Amino acid sequence: MKDILGFLVMLAMLxxxxxxxxxxxxxxxxxxVVAVVVLSLLVFFARH
Known part of the structure; x- marks a missing residue:
């Protein structure tokens, strides 16, 4: 019984x-994703 409880506790922790x-x-x-979008916009505006 103790082993099962220990196993369940380990599963819960995992x-x-x-x-x-x-x-x-x-x-x-x-x-x-936000960083990539912001960088893409900055590059886009820097080129134009």
Whole structure:
């Protein structure tokens, strides 16, 4: 019984950690897209 509980706790920790990583990746991806768009606009206006 103790082993099952330990396993579940480990799974919960891994799931929580994965969720955190996904959130960070989503945020970074969002900032990356915004940065690319802004840079593209700057280059576009600098050329014209």
């Amino acid at each position: 799931g929580w950690f994965a969720m955190g990583v996904v959130q960070v990746l989503k945020t970074l991806w969002l900032y990356g």
